[in-house]
Amino acid sequence: MAKIKAKAAQEAFPLDRAFTFVESGPVLLISTRHKGRNNLMTVSCHASLGFEPSIGIALGPWNHSHAALVEGGECVVAVPPANLLEQVVDIGNCSGAAVDKFSVFGLTPLAASAVKAPLVAECLYNLECRVVNRDLSAYHFFVLQGLKAWRHKAPSDPRSFHAVGDGTFVLDGETVDLRHRMTKWQHCI
Numbered sequence: 001m002a003k004i005k006a007k008a009a010q011e012a013f014p015l016d017r018a019f020t021f022v023e024s025g026p027v028l029l030i031s032t033r034h035k036g037r038n039n040l041m042t043v044s045c046h047a048s049l050g051f052e053p054s055i056g057i058a059l060g061p062w063n064h065s066h067a068a069l070v071e072g073g074e075c076v077v078a079v080p081p082a083n084l085l086e087q088v089v090d091i092g093n094c095s096g097a098a099v100d101k102f103s104v105f106g107l108t109p110l111a112a113s114a115v116k117a118p119l120v121a122e123c124l125y126n127l128e129c130r131v132v133n134r135d136l137s138a139y140h141f142f143v144l145q146g147l148k149a150w151r152h153k154a155p156s157d158p159r160s161f162h163a164v165g166d167g168t169f170v171l172d173g174e175t176v177d178l179r180h181r182m183t184k185w186q187h188c189i
């Protein structure tokens with residue numbers, strides 16, 4: 001009886017929307033420089049792969065940024081603040097082939113130190129990266145190795161935001177401090 005009740009708590013969900021269960025890291029901007037032009041695109045399909053840091057991003061060949069990443073082998077991964085949400089969505093709805101996105105969306109490119117792609121001055125964090133692995137290119141997956149990291153000194157909004165996958169977004173909320181329970185992981189604190 002209890003088993004039937006438990007099953008009733010769950011209903012079938014469309015498999016082709018199941019990525020939305022886990023598409024919850026912060027929405028990212030990927031900054032590239034290719035053939036003398038800077039570009040930005042929005043990416044929400046990504047994964048933290050390790051502490052080195054290694055980051056995986058799924059970036060399809062239909063994007064103008066794809067050639068920059070394949071041919072240049074480097075980029076900047078930037079974490080935009082929540083007060084840039086609308087611009088970040090618009091950045092993901094136009095092509096760098098037609099638009100200078102830094103200029104149109106009022107963002108400031110800053111010289112990076114290890115890659116040609118620019119940092120995004122307004123972002124909470126910037127991570128200069130090199131592409132180190134393309135074994136999963138069938139999934140349009142790039143493994144990036146972080147080379148140099150930056151943090152905004154005084155962000156206009158400290159919150160990042162997360163894509164649900166259906167055009168809605170969740171802004172960061174309450175922070176819960178459980179550092180006292182991280183007894184096995186003191187070196188991370």
Ligand SMILES: Cc1cc2nc3c(=O)[nH]c(=O)nc-3n(C[C@H](O)[C@H](O)[C@H](O)COP(=O)(O)O)c2cc1C
Pocket residue numbers: 027039040041042043044045046058059060062063064065066088089090091092093094095096097163
């Ligand atoms: C919220 C959001 C998330 C996105 N996530 C991804 C993603 O993870 N991978 C991808 O290839 N494209 C993603 N896109 C689409 C690209 O950002 C979009 O195709 C963009 O126009 C590419 O710019 P580009 O052609 O200048 O490179 C996303 C778009 C939005 C609005």
